[in-house]
Amino acid sequence: MQKELLTRRAFFNSLKSSAGKSVILLTLPAIVAACRESERARLAGEEFTTLTEEEANEFDAVAARIIPTTSTPGVREAGVVYFMDNVLGDRREEQLALLKEGLLQLQTEVALQYEVAYFYLLDETQQDALLTTIANTPFFSTLRYLTVAGMFSLPEYGGNRDFVGYQLIEFENQQAWASPYGFYDADFAERGE
Amino acid sequence: MAQAPSASFDTREEVDFVVVGSGAAGGIMAKELASAGHSVVILEQGPHLQAPDFKHDEWGYNHNNDLVWSTRHGNRQTFRRNENEEAELQESVLGYAHNVGGSSVHFSGNFWRFRPIDFMEASVRGTIAGTNFADWPITYEDLEPYYTKVDWEIGVSGLQGPWDPPRSREYPCPPMPIKGSDVLLERAAKQLGLNPYPAPVAILSQPHNGRPGCIHCGFCNGYGCEVNAKSSSMVTMIPLALATGTCELRTMCTVSQLNTDEAGRVTEVVYFDGTGAEQAQRARAVVLCANGAETPRLLLMSANSLFPDGLANSSGFVGQNLMFNGYSSVAGIFDEPVNAWKSVPATRVVHDFYELDESLGFYGGGGIDGRHPSAGTPLEFALIAPEFFGTPSWGAEFKDNLANQFSHCAAFDGHSTSLPLPTNNVTLDPNYQDDFGRPAIRCTYMDHPDDLATMEWFRDKTIELMEAAGASNINGSYPETGQTGNVHLLGTCRMGDDPNSSVINSDHRAHDVSNLFMCDGSSLVTSGRGQPTMTIMALAFRAADRINQLAQANEI
Numbered sequence: 001m002q003k004e005l006l007t008r009r010a011f012f013n014s015l016k017s018s019a020g021k022s023v024i025l026l027t028l029p030a031i032v033a034a035c036r037e038s039e040r041a042r043l044a045g046e047e048f049t050t051l052t053e054e055e056a057n058e059f060d061a062v063a064a065r066i067i068p069t070t071s072t073p074g075v076r077e078a079g080v081v082y083f084m085d086n087v088l089g090d091r092r093e094e095q096l097a098l099l100k101e102g103l104l105q106l107q108t109e110v111a112l113q114y115e116v117a118y119f120y121l122l123d124e125t126q127q128d129a130l131l132t133t134i135a136n137t138p139f140f141s142t143l144r145y146l147t148v149a150g151m152f153s154l155p156e157y158g159g160n161r162d163f164v165g166y167q168l169i170e171f172e173n174q175q176a177w178a179s180p181y182g183f184y185d186a187d188f189a190e191r192g193e
Numbered sequence: 194m195a196q197a198p199s200a201s202f203d204t205r206e207e208v209d210f211v212v213v214g215s216g217a218a219g220g221i222m223a224k225e226l227a228s229a230g231h232s233v234v235i236l237e238q239g240p241h242l243q244a245p246d247f248k249h250d251e252w253g254y255n256h257n258n259d260l261v262w263s264t265r266h267g268n269r270q271t272f273r274r275n276e277n278e279e280a281e282l283q284e285s286v287l288g289y290a291h292n293v294g295g296s297s298v299h300f301s302g303n304f305w306r307f308r309p310i311d312f313m314e315a316s317v318r319g320t321i322a323g324t325n326f327a328d329w330p331i332t333y334e335d336l337e338p339y340y341t342k343v344d345w346e347i348g349v350s351g352l353q354g355p356w357d358p359p360r361s362r363e364y365p366c367p368p369m370p371i372k373g374s375d376v377l378l379e380r381a382a383k384q385l386g387l388n389p390y391p392a393p394v395a396i397l398s399q400p401h402n403g404r405p406g407c408i409h410c411g412f413c414n415g416y417g418c419e420v421n422a423k424s425s426s427m428v429t430m431i432p433l434a435l436a437t438g439t440c441e442l443r444t445m446c447t448v449s450q451l452n453t454d455e456a457g458r459v460t461e462v463v464y465f466d467g468t469g470a471e472q473a474q475r476a477r478a479v480v481l482c483a484n485g486a487e488t489p490r491l492l493l494m495s496a497n498s499l500f501p502d503g504l505a506n507s508s509g510f511v512g513q514n515l516m517f518n519g520y521s522s523v524a525g526i527f528d529e530p531v532n533a534w535k536s537v538p539a540t541r542v543v544h545d546f547y548e549l550d551e552s553l554g555f556y557g558g559g560g561i562d563g564r565h566p567s568a569g570t571p572l573e574f575a576l577i578a579p580e581f582f583g584t585p586s587w588g589a590e591f592k593d594n595l596a597n598q599f600s601h602c603a604a605f606d607g608h609s610t611s612l613p614l615p616t617n618n619v620t621l622d623p624n625y626q627d628d629f630g631r632p633a634i635r636c637t638y639m640d641h642p643d644d645l646a647t648m649e650w651f652r653d654k655t656i657e658l659m660e661a662a663g664a665s666n667i668n669g670s671y672p673e674t675g676q677t678g679n680v681h682l683l684g685t686c687r688m689g690d691d692p693n694s695s696v697i698n699s700d701h702r703a704h705d706v707s708n709l710f711m712c713d714g715s716s717l718v719t720s721g722r723g724q725p726t727m728t729i730m731a732l733a734f735r736a737a738d739r740i741n742q743l744a745q746a747n748e749i
Contacts, residue, residue: 021747066587067570071467145576153252153572154253154573170600171571176409181372183529183531184373185376
């Protein structure tokens with residue numbers, strides 16, 4: 001297994017160096033273009049200032065597997081990709097470069113394994129399978145960091161829209177609380193400890 | 194808050210004192226010196242933020258470092274483990290706020306007094322080979338009146354506990370209401386036969402000195418208080434200093450050098466003002482309250498032909514003996530909502546282990562308190578929860594767990610000793626500069642084996658407590674491979690009677706420069722058991738008393 005992984009990594013690394021020179025590998029079928037339009041609509045039609053539309057689509061798709069929409073809102077409802085767009089343009093050149101390079105590698109794997117050009121075109125099972133193989137990479141760690149940050153930062157940074165992140169964890173951003181704050185201190189008071 | 198009337202001095206006018214830094218010590222120093230009638234200029238590198246400027250902005254404060262002085266903002270810092278390594282640029286190594294009030298604005302508010310043993314531990318316990326472990330030149334009894342002065346003038350909430358040192362006056366404010374995390378700690382501690390008691394905090398539990406009581410919003414640690422209930426020097430001392438009419442506060446002023454005359458006395462303080470222009474304020478005397486990183490940096494940057502190794506550095510101890518305090522943290526999940534993210538960080542402490550038994554084979558001691566694992570902040574919690582609780586870090590299960598864990602968790606933290614080592618220090622980095630062209634702060638640090646053993650001991654003890662509390666998913670940690678930064682910046686210009694092994698005397702006067710004083714975390718001889726701000730403030734009141742007496746006697 002380890003040998004296989006190493007071999008695959010070496011293979012992908014060799015592709016990475018050539019991918020920049022050749023776009024044949026990433027040829028875009030017509031269906032992809034349609035999907036891109038669909039994605040643009042899903043991304044609320046807002047302009048991106050730091051990310052390209054392609055990057056936004058891809059990072060949004062990865063983020064949506066990190067904190068997916070379930071019976072409760074996930075990163076898409078929180079607008080996390082807009083948070084990413086904002087903060088990556090704020091003195092985070094190194095992170096942005098790392099993500100761009102990592103995305104290229106991810107798309108190479110997508111193309112090799114599924115013969116499509118974009119991660120966001122994969123179904124959720126395929127996406128999760130692929131992300132599992134890169135879960136320990138700086139690329140994924142950085143996206144996870146930004147996803148979580150976008151979910152739980154103040155909405156003024158672009159994410160956590162309508163405080164859906166705070167609602168998820170039952171955190172209320174209010175100015176004042178009064179004791180008792182929870183079960184155990186209420187119980188403490190009730191027992192007269 | 195209405196802006197108090199302020200004095201205004203020309204830079205060529207020789208003022209009585211320049212105070213560098215307006216933080217925990219600087220605010221007190223300025224207020225005390227100005228109240229005695231001296232003309233005082235405070236040079237503060239940051240802005241004068243006030244309560245309306247603060248908000249619950251976790252991304253801005255904790256990830257953009259908007260309140261602290263970091264590489265991101267042009268104040269580069271480097272780190273290395275030992276002198277054989279080349280230090281590498283880091284985002285932040287030695288953390289401190291850059292605003293009026295300094296780190297007293299954004300600190301946790303935990304406010305333990307040192308005990309008598311802290312001032313004489315080397316004599317009682319014995320020196321430790323390879324360290325600069327030493328007694329202080331002052332005792333707890335010398336400092337006790339000033340601890341009490343801090344209690345009442347700064348504003349502290351608490352209740353005398355079974356292990357506390359003697360105090361001459363009760364706390365001005367009662368303790369904070371207990372939180373669920375500390376109910377769990379208290380019950381567990383009592384099961385183990387320990388003696389938990391209310392945590393002293395520099396946050397008002399009720400109105401005091403014209404300020405309101407805490408409203409328990411939960412954003413203390415790393416945040417400025419939005420109602421002025423946290424007893425920072427910004428809200429307690431600076432307004433009084435300015436109201437004297439003899440004190441001028443200059444913000445956005447970054448000091449680069451102290452100039453001396455042929456006699457070796459400081460004559461002026463050179464700084465960059467808010468426009469980046471270089472200025473120099475003339476002064477009869479200077480008090481450095483710039484913190485345990487910036488004070489030694491400034492002295493080292495002020496080397497000249499009379500002081501080739503840095504100002505006031507004949508001992509070679511400027512920047513040396515850097516101490517952080519050790520820490521450990523154990524988190525667990527409970528069946529019912531704890532909601533430890535509300536209110537102040539800690540409301541109970543366990544101080545039964547202030548001095549660990551010598552039979553353990555290592556030196557150390559500390560205290561334990563109950564908290565939220567991420568200081569109550571949602572973003573940080575979501576980042577660390579998978580590692581803390583051994584649960585998935587992404588996907589639907591990650592999301593589901595977060596929904597439950599945030600309000601159902603608690604942490605028991607250990608806070609412990611650091612030994613002063615000749616190998617841990619603040620020096621000037623030869624390869625990096627900040628945006629002003631000043632050499633970057635270079636930190637060299639590796640915890641002593643006894644410090645690591647102490648942290649491990651507290652980690653294990655708090656696991657025991659967490660088990661007794663009935664938690665699941667218990668996980669504990671401490672920096673096993675050594676700390677790589679901290680916000681407690683201690684010991685780097687320490688006080689002592691011997692000019693060969695200390696930088697300042699017990700009056701906080703530099704052994705080498707008669708009109709230069711230092712008072713901040715750098716003055717500490719030993720680290721205490723964490724929570725050093727109370728002692729820094731008490732030292733500032735005492736130092737100001739001594740300096741005022743020397744000035745009155747015309748001995749400066």
